[in-house]
Amino acid sequence: MEKQMFGREAAKVLDYVECFPDGYRKGVKIAEACANVAIEGFPTWVINGQVLSGEKELPELATLSGFEFEDLSKSN
Structure with missing residues (x-):
């Protein structure tokens, strides 16, 4: 999951939408926010x-x- 690569603290501030909050299974509709941007696959990013x-x-x-x-490899 790409959300994990940001780390726990950064993930808290992401504007993240779970398209199938109760899990995907036949007959479950995609979340409205995902349908509105015509999600075709996962992950999908909406940037600007x-x-x-x-x-x-x-x-x-x-x-x-x-x-x-800032470059985190630089020392203070």
Whole structure:
């Protein structure tokens, strides 16, 4: 699950939607928020109005979202 790669603290601030909160099984409808963006597969990212399907690496997500982070390898 990609949510795990962010880590527990970062995952708390993600705007995350579970498309099948009670689990997927035949006849269960997808959550409205997921249907509204025409989810076709998992994971799906909606970044700045762009719908992106498939796994993405953290650097790619940072670039797509405009997120800037300080280099943690630098010492103070």
